Amino acid sequence: MINLRPLTFLLGLFLAAVALLMWVPAGVSLYHNEGLTADFIKASLFTFTAAAIAISGGQRSQIKLSTRDLYLFTTFTWVVVSIFAALPFTFYHGITYTDAFFETMSGITTTGSTVLSGLDNTAWSILIWRSLLQWVGGIGFIVMGVAIFPMLNVGGMRLFRTESSDWSDKWLPRTHLIGRELVKVYLLLTALCCLGYLLSGMTPFEAINHAMTTLSTGGYSTTDSSMTNFSTGAHWNGTLFMWLGGLPMLLFVQMKHMRSIKVWNDQQVKGYLLFTVCAALGLGVWLSSAQDMPLFEALTLASFNLVSVITTTGFASTDYSAWGPAFAMVFLFLMFVGGCSGSTSGAVKIFRFQLAFTILKKALRLQIHPNAVIAARYNRRVISEDIVRSLISFTLLLMATIVVVSILLVAMGVDPITSFTGAITTVTNVGPGLGEVIGPAGNFATLPDGAKWLLAFSMLLGRLEIITIAVLLLPAFWRY
Amino acid sequence: MINLRPLTFLLGLFLAAVALLMWVPAGVSLYHNEGLTADFIKASLFTFTAAAIAISGGQRSQIKLSTRDLYLFTTFTWVVVSIFAALPFTFYHGITYTDAFFETMSGITTTGSTVLSGLDNTAWSILIWRSLLQWVGGIGFIVMGVAIFPMLNVGGMRLFRTESSDWSDKWLPRTHLIGRELVKVYLLLTALCCLGYLLSGMTPFEAINHAMTTLSTGGYSTTDSSMTNFSTGAHWNGTLFMWLGGLPMLLFVQMKHMRSIKVWNDQQVKGYLLFTVCAALGLGVWLSSAQDMPLFEALTLASFNLVSVITTTGFASTDYSAWGPAFAMVFLFLMFVGGCSGSTSGAVKIFRFQLAFTILKKALRLQIHPNAVIAARYNRRVISEDIVRSLISFTLLLMATIVVVSILLVAMGVDPITSFTGAITTVTNVGPGLGEVIGPAGNFATLPDGAKWLLAFSMLLGRLEIITIAVLLLPAFWRY
Ligand SMILES: [K+]
Numbered sequence: 017m018i019n020l021r022p023l024t025f026l027l028g029l030f031l032a033a034v035a036l037l038m039w040v041p042a043g044v045s046l047y048h049n050e051g052l053t054a055d056f057i058k059a060s061l062f063t064f065t066a067a068a069i070a071i072s073g074g075q076r077s078q079i080k081l082s083t084r085d086l087y088l089f090t091t092f093t094w095v096v097v098s099i100f101a102a103l104p105f106t107f108y109h110g111i112t113y114t115d116a117f118f119e120t121m122s123g124i125t126t127t128g129s130t131v132l133s134g135l136d137n138t139a140w141s142i143l144i145w146r147s148l149l150q151w152v153g154g155i156g157f158i159v160m161g162v163a164i165f166p167m168l169n170v171g172g173m174r175l176f177r178t179e180s181s182d183w184s185d186k187w188l189p190r191t192h193l194i195g196r197e198l199v200k201v202y203l204l205l206t207a208l209c210c211l212g213y214l215l216s217g218m219t220p221f222e223a224i225n226h227a228m229t230t231l232s233t234g235g236y237s238t239t240d241s242s243m244t245n246f247s248t249g250a251h252w253n254g255t256l257f258m259w260l261g262g263l264p265m266l267l268f269v270q271m272k273h274m275r276s277i278k279v280w281n282d283q284q285v286k287g288y289l290l291f292t293v294c295a296a297l298g299l300g301v302w303l304s305s306a307q308d309m310p311l312f313e314a315l316t317l318a319s320f321n322l323v324s325v326i327t328t329t330g331f332a333s334t335d336y337s338a339w340g341p342a343f344a345m346v347f348l349f350l351m352f353v354g355g356c357s358g359s360t361s362g363a364v365k366i367f368r369f370q371l372a373f374t375i376l377k378k379a380l381r382l383q384i385h386p387n388a389v390i391a392a393r394y395n396r397r398v399i400s401e402d403i404v405r406s407l408i409s410f411t412l413l414l415m416a417t418i419v420v421v422s423i424l425l426v427a428m429g430v431d432p433i434t435s436f437t438g439a440i441t442t443v444t445n446v447g448p449g450l451g452e453v454i455g456p457a458g459n460f461a462t463l464p465d466g467a468k469w470l471l472a473f474s475m476l477l478g479r480l481e482i483i484t485i486a487v488l489l490l491p492a493f494w495r496y
Numbered sequence: 497m498i499n500l501r502p503l504t505f506l507l508g509l510f511l512a513a514v515a516l517l518m519w520v521p522a523g524v525s526l527y528h529n530e531g532l533t534a535d536f537i538k539a540s541l542f543t544f545t546a547a548a549i550a551i552s553g554g555q556r557s558q559i560k561l562s563t564r565d566l567y568l569f570t571t572f573t574w575v576v577v578s579i580f581a582a583l584p585f586t587f588y589h590g591i592t593y594t595d596a597f598f599e600t601m602s603g604i605t606t607t608g609s610t611v612l613s614g615l616d617n618t619a620w621s622i623l624i625w626r627s628l629l630q631w632v633g634g635i636g637f638i639v640m641g642v643a644i645f646p647m648l649n650v651g652g653m654r655l656f657r658t659e660s661s662d663w664s665d666k667w668l669p670r671t672h673l674i675g676r677e678l679v680k681v682y683l684l685l686t687a688l689c690c691l692g693y694l695l696s697g698m699t700p701f702e703a704i705n706h707a708m709t710t711l712s713t714g715g716y717s718t719t720d721s722s723m724t725n726f727s728t729g730a731h732w733n734g735t736l737f738m739w740l741g742g743l744p745m746l747l748f749v750q751m752k753h754m755r756s757i758k759v760w761n762d763q764q765v766k767g768y769l770l771f772t773v774c775a776a777l778g779l780g781v782w783l784s785s786a787q788d789m790p791l792f793e794a795l796t797l798a799s800f801n802l803v804s805v806i807t808t809t810g811f812a813s814t815d816y817s818a819w820g821p822a823f824a825m826v827f828l829f830l831m832f833v834g835g836c837s838g839s840t841s842g843a844v845k846i847f848r849f850q851l852a853f854t855i856l857k858k859a860l861r862l863q864i865h866p867n868a869v870i871a872a873r874y875n876r877r878v879i880s881e882d883i884v885r886s887l888i889s890f891t892l893l894l895m896a897t898i899v900v901v902s903i904l905l906v907a908m909g910v911d912p913i914t915s916f917t918g919a920i921t922t923v924t925n926v927g928p929g930l931g932e933v934i935g936p937a938g939n940f941a942t943l944p945d946g947a948k949w950l951l952a953f954s955m956l957l958g959r960l961e962i963i964t965i966a967v968l969l970l971p972a973f974w975r976y
């Protein structure tokens with residue numbers, strides 16, 4: 017049996033943090049006189065009670081968790097935190113618990129699919145709670161990627177690990193110190209992004225919210241029109257910080273401590289830069305000619321929406337599906353790209369494409385010279401067996417998830433375009449899909465409840481790199 | 497340098513066979529008084545001239561071909577044969593060479609996408625030429641799968657090879673003897689299928705044509721309405737023989753020579769049977785309830801159209817996209833299934849799904865117990881490294897092909913549904929796509945010429961398991 021008491025203690029701490037965080041929207045409501053303060057405090061006290069029970073029933077101790085415990089605990093924590101973090105939404109003019117849970121899971125997984133409309137008239141406290149969920153979910157994911165995923169061989173962080181342990185031995189021996197440094201970097205980048213938005217004409221409230229949802233590649237906005245009505249400056253600021261949000265945060269920490277920019281000499285980062293620049297230029301030129309648009313305007317639109325999709329942010333600076341169905345199809349493919357491993361972005365991520373290409377090249381060469389000895393390398397290191405296995409698992413599980421979720425959705429009566437692109441946009445943590453219902457101009461409110469729970473599950477699958485949850489389905493997992 | 501002369505000789509023999517085959521439609525035209533006899537003979541003489549040049553310029557000799565030579569020769573042969581086999585179409589009321597080549601490549605790869613309409617009023621000689629192309633292409637693919645692919649480690653035949661060599665040592669030491677046995681089985685099954693169609697009310701001409709395109713899982717019909725207007729008996733006969741066409745032909749040969757049905761105790765065959773039965777029942781019940789249709793009628797429709805899609809035949813006994821968009825989406829996914837390795841069917845094929853599932857299960861178990869020693873087995877044998885590599889290559893290349901072909905098609909101005917499903921239906925060798933243009937009720941005639949050449953290439957990619965052509969793109973392939 018798993019020793020549950022240290023885990024219960026840890027979970028209690030997380031819930032206490034959620035309860036504390038609810039005082040932010042409570043304060044906003046009080047300051048803005050929205051009358052929701054009591055509701056947020058109610059939710060906070062309820063959550064804090066649960067936290068207190070968990071902490072007192074738990075046991076603080078240094079335990080060596082097994083791999084199995086970690087898988088269970090990771091999945092369980094995301095679900096339980098969402099269950100409580102959803103409470104404030106339910107107090108707000110009669111949102112059902114299903115909608116509240118969907119919105120919360122979409123928030124903390126930084127997916128950004130929304131069931132809310134009329135955002136422009138929504139209470140600031142509710143809006144800031146959404147943005148906070150994404151911001152905290154984003155840094156939570158990054159820290160999880162550094163602290164937990166490498167132990168589970170999930171998410172490819174092992175690929176970048178030897179290099180980090182080179183330096184971590186010297187000056188950052190413990191995970192929680194790295195965690196603190198990561199939070200500092202994340203805070204600093206958010207502040208800079210906020211400043212940029214302020215300078216480009218956003219109100220302070222807009223700037224704070226969008227900065228939080230930009231850096232976390234979350235994509236929640238304070239208006240139904242997403243980023244459409246903001247200035248060109250705001251769009252370029254968004255493009256820049258979404259792109260930075262797609263970088264491995266750990267490299268900022270390394271750069272600071274090694275006082276060297278050499279850390280950026282990384283195959284993943286270079287691939288990410290190259291892909292973004294080429295794709296944005298290509299898309300801009302195509303858009304300019306297809307829509308007969310001035311090149312700079314086309315490049316601005318193309319860069320923003322491209323970076324938004326490939327970093328899995330999901331902001332829209334225009335309804336790009338209105339550019340024509342051809343663009344819609346290209347954007348659907350781009351949803352799979354993702355940023356770098358170690359960032360807040362979801363989806364396949366650049367390193368998996370690079371790995372796949374390298375492995376494919378080796379495999380094809382072995383087709384011609386079956387006895388050749390070819391070492392496939394990534395980031396100057398030989399690609400190990402477990403990395404290949406992990407890539408295969410991820411790819412197969414991703415395809416299986418999309419097929420199964422799509423079929424379940426159409427079986428619930430959802431139209432095929434919404435089903436197919438909804439499955440994709442949630443499992444990749446992008447947010448908006450295609451089509452009239454869930455496209456960049458729509459939202460998920462009209463879907464049946466079953467579809468909302470399924471899509472929330474798909475978001476969690478995506479966030480936990482699918483594998484973390486898939487192992488729980490193995491009978492072998494539950495046998496000792 | 498490759499010694500081209502023995503290859504030229506072989507290619508000449510293939511062309512001579514094509515030239516000879518043209519006398520069949522020539523005879524049909526003469527008998528049916530269609531006035532195309534001279535045209536077919538002209539095409540035949542032209543092809544025979546090319547064959548004669550190749551044979552005289554070549555050199556008959558037993559040579560040991562290198563792996564590289566085989567890759568080049570295989571791809572080259574399919575292209576050159578298509579170039580000549582397309583000639584008869586060009587003589588028929590002004591079809592462009594692009595259309596003729598598309599139709600031919602679609603025929604010999606047993607894809608069955610068509611640019612012709614008004615089939616009911618098309619000359620019998622042209623119709624029989626289309627059916628012959630599929631029938632010959634089908635057996636050509638099976639023999640290639642037994643004789644050439646195992647040497648190239650393409651198509652997974654190695655998985656089933658040890659077992660076959662167990663018995664081939666005893667009684668079939670040479671490839672051309674196996675080839676002859678395969679042709680006999682193929683002929684016998686075609687004759688039985690033809691008999692079934694005759695008994696179910698088809699005319700002899702319809703029965704012969706449909707028997708040829710059923711066994712080859714090709715899907716060309718003699719009427720624009722495909723199998724819609726034939727009897728229920730014809731549909732069940734079609735279902736049975738399409739399904740048989742999706743079996744490994746070699747097992748029939750084994751069964752005959754070992755006088756035992758034990759050869760069918762094969763993981764691939766069992767998986768194929770299980771999947772077909774479960775999917776047909778599920779689809780039938782769904783259709784019956786969704787369309788308020790009597791269960792037997794629904795099962796007939798579901799079985800025929802399901803088996804047609806999963807064996808990559810592409811016949812339609814109804815416009816299944818009219819059942820509603822949900823069915824259309826499910827059929828799109830089903831296009832990927834494919835029959836067994838060693839059959840005439842294309843697409844991913846059952847064994848790759850079984851392999852993927854086995855490998856995934858092993859990979860997930862290693863996620864929990866990283867040091868466990870787990871042997872993944874398929875068909876009672878341990879899955880070797882090169883099988884895993886081949887699976888990865890195929891999967892990645894298939895996805896890349898679909899993405900690249902779709903994007904190129906939309907860039908040519910083709911609508912996204914046609915582009916996406918056109919890419920899928922050609923690379924899987926199914927035939928019809930979805931949507932108004934290329935759906936079960938449409939055809940490929942209105943696409944731009946560039947799109948037709950691209951889709952023809954996609955069919956060839958699918959037929960040669962993509963890998964065979966992909967290695968030609970490696971710079972390493974061309975270096976000595
Ligand atoms: K997002």
Ligand SMILES: [K+]
Nearest residue numbers: 607714809926
């Ligand atoms: K076909």
